[in-house]
Amino acid sequence: MPEPNLVLENSPLAAMTREQQLIASVQQGRRELFYELVRPYERRVYAAALAILRNEADAEEVCQEAMLKAFAHIPQFRAEARFSTWLIQITVNEALMRRRRDRTVVMEGLAEHPDEEGNYTPRDFADWREIPSEALERKEVRQRLAEALAMLDRKYREVFMMRDMEHLNIQETAEALGISTASVKTRLLRARLMLRDLLAAGWERGWFSRLPFEKGSKPW
């Protein structure tokens, strides 16, 4: 049986307390603790930047700038928001600004649907049950998933990334992207269904082969 204090140390509550302590210390001037504070979120921050910029070097640069901005504004951080959410929102803002500034012409995916209110009909009804999460240990699987995500149109990819990958709620996603909650819901539905079709086809044909989306017959 584990030591009681070890259980406490590893619990989410302990992690949260530790995070709050780190935030307070950094706010009081212990700047050397800042990296320790943000380190657990490196991966999520990078994923957010990459989903928007689709370029590894740019995403990394934006992460670094975002961390500096977070440090500069940490005196204003209040505990009513989750630190991770706050950090990701800063990163998303930085990435969106970078994209606007660079005006990079990004080749959009195959899932172009200019009409957001248009409809999407699922095209694959194969009965593919649960994919074990252990599958993610395989680099090939992760790569296929990333490729499928990259095929989505930007507006769907961003909403999906923030809600389903960064775990922001609908309201937070809407605020970060400057769109309505209704738009978030619509885009999220379409992103999820499109990805499901891509993955279902890949599952059947041997790991997520590219499959163009088919415009639906407006069932809703």
Next chain:
Amino acid sequence: MVVSCEAVWREISNYLEDDMDPGLRSAMEEHFRSCQHCNAVLEGTRNVIRLYGDDRMFELPSGFSRRMERWLTRNVVVSRGTWPGWLIAAVAAVLVASSLTLARSLMTPNPPLRSEHAQAGHGIPPDMVVVVTEGAKLFHVPGCEVIHNKDKQRTLTAKEATREGYVPCLRCMRKYLNLAGARRAGAHAEKDEQREAAIRAAVD
């Protein structure tokens, strides 16, 4: 309540978010029990959310953490734009400039002599106590009878006096000058002889 497949697809995301009217939710559950296609869509969408929501989905590029830590150390720990940071930078700049000045002064053999006719002297003990006077060009053994403006004289070592450009007094420091002059004259004569010999050899 009975719902169509199209209505299920339209609401499936809200169903997974648990963001819907309880009546509609019950109707959808009933639909899933009887519709294989919609059930496949539901399970597939769940898979999507679960797989992409996993932390393992994205790998950081190699060296990302190390670069991030270095970046934050450089820009956060060693401040950026705040007054302690500027202060540290300013002190560092002053130290570097002072070191360069000192190094330059030590590496420079001698400053220009204050008299172009003077001889630098040879074999003068560097810690020998000498005196100089303001506006003059020579340094002297204390008590030398040719010191002018004795009321403005100051004492220092021969090495310091040399570094300031003073040259030995012809009267009181003669022994150092004669030796130097003799050696220099000898060296010049030897060089001249060698040159003349070379010219003669070339002509012959």
